[in-house]
Amino acid sequence: MRTVVPVSGSDPKTRLSPVLGPDERRAFTEAMLADVLDALDGAGHSPDVVSTGPVECDAPVTVDDRGLDALVNDLLAEGPLAVVMADLPLLTADAVERLFAPAADVVLAPGLGGGTNAFVCRHPEFRVDYHGASIRDHRRIADDVGASLAEVDSRVLATDIDEPADLAEVLLHGDGRAADWLTDAGFELSFDDGRVGVARE
Numbered sequence: 001m002r003t004v005v006p007v008s009g010s011d012p013k014t015r016l017s018p019v020l021g022p023d024e025r026r027a028f029t030e031a032m033l034a035d036v037l038d039a040l041d042g043a044g045h046s047p048d049v050v051s052t053g054p055v056e057c058d059a060p061v062t063v064d065d066r067g068l069d070a071l072v073n074d075l076l077a078e079g080p081l082a083v084v085m086a087d088l089p090l091l092t093a094d095a096v097e098r099l100f101a102p103a104a105d106v107v108l109a110p111g112l113g114g115g116t117n118a119f120v121c122r123h124p125e126f127r128v129d130y131h132g133a134s135i136r137d138h139r140r141i142a143d144d145v146g147a148s149l150a151e152v153d154s155r156v157l158a159t160d161i162d163e164p165a166d167l168a169e170v171l172l173h174g175d176g177r178a179a180d181w182l183t184d185a186g187f188e189l190s191f192d193d194g195r196v197g198v199a200r201e
């Protein structure tokens with residue numbers, strides 16, 4: 001089965017703009033991508049990366065400016081496919097194995113906030129509709145095409161990094177390139193009024 005990691009390599013993680021400049025967002029995206037690729041490798045998978053712009057990583061990279069839905073749906077039309085998002089820095093090999101283990105036609109990994117952080121598809125008619133609480137759409141689409149469905153309940157698969165507040169999860173739980181990158185960039189946990197956040201030196 002082909003495993004693809006899509007990356008918005010041209011102007012990634014714009015929601016992190018309040019705390020990271022453009023070059024920093026690209027570098028942090030590459031650090032998160034490295035963690036994702038390490039987890040996939042640890043589970044015995046050899047993914048390829050499809051990016052809207054050049055990106056440095058230890059996997060084959062195809063630069064392709066198709067939007068996310070168009071890209072993934074074109075790939076689904078070619079056959080069985082797994083997609084793992086590039087912004088999952090807590091991902092582990094064990095969680096990857098749990099994603100591929102179910103025999104269902106479609107296996108979904110819900111993201112915090114309603115996204116779809118990863119999926120495995122063995123059904124010829126399933127298609128994606130990302131953004132806007134996509135997990136609900138993907139459950140419906142699987143049902144509409146008669147695909148059996150399984151979901152993976154995994155914190156490390158569910159934790160995608162979108163907003164500045166999400167960076168705390170990387171510092172709390174991460175032990176890979178993304179956590180090191182944040183520390184080297186001067187980020188640290190903050191504990192204001194009982195909430196855990198991040199501050200930058």
Ligand SMILES: Nc1nc2c(ncn2[C@@H]2O[C@H](COP(=O)(O)OP(=O)(O)OP(=O)(O)O)[C@@H](O)[C@H]2O)c(=O)[nH]1
Nearest residue numbers: 006007008012013014015050051067068085086087
């Ligand atoms: N190849 C490709 N990957 C995409 C595209 N849009 C998003 N992605 C990737 O899909 C995953 C989830 O998307 P988002 O969380 O919206 O990532 P993003 O677009 O960098 O973040 P924002 O700019 O904050 O919306 C991330 O790994 C992105 O890099 C796209 O148009 N093409």
Ligand SMILES: C[C@H](OP(=O)(O)O)C(=O)O
Nearest residue numbers: 115116117130131134162
């Ligand atoms: C691609 C999109 O990511 P989000 O914008 O939810 O982080 C989704 O998972 O539907």
